[in-house]
Amino acid sequence: MKKHVASESQSDEVELIIGNSNSNFSGVTSTMLQVMSYQKNMLNLRIMGSHFLPDQTLAISFWETAKMCRRPLKNGKWRIFHARRVDEMIQGLLLKYLFRAKIKLVFSSAAQRTRSASTVWLTRKMDAVIAVSKRSAGFLCDPPDLINPHGVQVNDYLPAKDKQQAWAELGYGGKYGIGILGRVRKQKGVHLLVNACIELFDKYPEYHCVVVGAISSSNKEFVEQLKSKAAQANMTDRITFTGELPFEQIPRIFSALSLVSALSDNEGFGLTVLEAMSSGAAVLATEAGAWEEIVRPAIDGYIVPVNNQQAVTEKMDLMLSNPEKLAQMGIEGRKRVESHYRVEDEATRLIEFFRSLQ
Numbered sequence: 001m002k003k004h005v006a007s008e009s010q011s012d013e014v015e016l017i018i019g020n021s022n023s024n025f026s027g028v029t030s031t032m033l034q035v036m037s038y039q040k041n042m043l044n045l046r047i048m049g050s051h052f053l054p055d056q057t058l059a060i061s062f063w064e065t066a067k068m069c070r071r072p073l074k075n076g077k078w079r080i081f082h083a084r085r086v087d088e089m090i091q092g093l094l095l096k097y098l099f100r101a102k103i104k105l106v107f108s109s110a111a112q113r114t115r116s117a118s119t120v121w122l123t124r125k126m127d128a129v130i131a132v133s134k135r136s137a138g139f140l141c142d143p144p145d146l147i148n149p150h151g152v153q154v155n156d157y158l159p160a161k162d163k164q165q166a167w168a169e170l171g172y173g174g175k176y177g178i179g180i181l182g183r184v185r186k187q188k189g190v191h192l193l194v195n196a197c198i199e200l201f202d203k204y205p206e207y208h209c210v211v212v213g214a215i216s217s218s219n220k221e222f223v224e225q226l227k228s229k230a231a232q233a234n235m236t237d238r239i240t241f242t243g244e245l246p247f248e249q250i251p252r253i254f255s256a257l258s259l260v261s262a263l264s265d266n267e268g269f270g271l272t273v274l275e276a277m278s279s280g281a282a283v284l285a286t287e288a289g290a291w292e293e294i295v296r297p298a299i300d301g302y303i304v305p306v307n308n309q310q311a312v313t314e315k316m317d318l319m320l321s322n323p324e325k326l327a328q329m330g331i332e333g334r335k336r337v338e339s340h341y342r343v344e345d346e347a348t349r350l351i352e353f354f355r356s357l358q
Contacts, residue, residue: 017045
């Protein structure tokens with residue numbers, strides 16, 4: 001595919017440059033692409049880095065950015081440079097102070113950990129800082145200028161009209177599906193779900209569990225131990241490890257699940273919960289990421305302490321014991337996402353904030 005080269009005629013009125021420095025697909029990449037799909041219809045933008053772009057004509061290089069931003073916009077305003085990673089903050093500072101780019105630097109922060117001295121220094125060099133949740137805001141060196149939670153594509157993650165039929169069509173077995181989706185490793189709390197299923201499934205014979213996600217070589221032993229534990233409990237045919245599945249299959253699985261667990265030790269934000277709620281699934285999540293801000297206990301699901309097996313098992317027992325209540329939680333979760341967590345609303349808030357900086 002021919003690489004896009006930004007000419008003056010094409011790019012002299014580009015108002016927003018978005019960092020895209022990571023060649024490995026990540027949650028940050030996913031959220032950037034989803035938000036960008038709406039932002040590009042609101043103003044003229046370019047993406048600095050070509051990784052994973054569905055439209056390569058939006059790509060621009062560092063050097064093209066430096067050349068384009070030597071002058072402000074025709075109306076005298078400066079362009080916005082939006083960074084979501086530390087190395088993108090560095091790129092922005094190089095552009096602004098070494099290459100004299102006429103840009104305003106904005107950093108969106110999701111991390112929930114104490115920053116290093118160098119990251120604190122970089123963050124304080126930004127013109128504005130955005131946090132994606134109240135929890136992540138608490139880890140910043142200074143209060144953010146905006147808290148803007150992530151949104152989800154509500155038209156991609158839809159509840160099945162008949163969850164029992166949708167689950168049956170997937171062919172895993174059982175009448176109802178529960179699951180955990182994402183990279184399969186201990187830090188994601190996969191063992192907490194599997195242990196709870198082993199303890200509870202004799203009591204709830206209509207349920208089947210799927211663990212959906214890639215298993216790296218460093219986590220194969222962890223997974224084999226879980227499989228062995230399930231086999232010893234005669235649960236091999238009721239707990240399925242699917243491995244990594246094509247991305248286009250994931251919304252279909254979400255839509256068929258009655259309960260989705262998200263049991264991580266730590267998350268930046270955690271889109272899984274929003275994708276599950278948008279798909280009409282009840283959620284059981286830990287006190288990580290933004291999940292405490294999203295999930296309303298006993299309405300959309302429940303929140304449990306991090307790495308607490310007893311709490312996970314007790315809340316799952318409560319949820320599975322009442323299929324009607326479980327289904328209603330999924331309905332309420334869908335309403336909440338439609339009202340508060342649409343990706344187009346996230347994009348609109350960002351654009352309005354950028355405009356206020358120019």
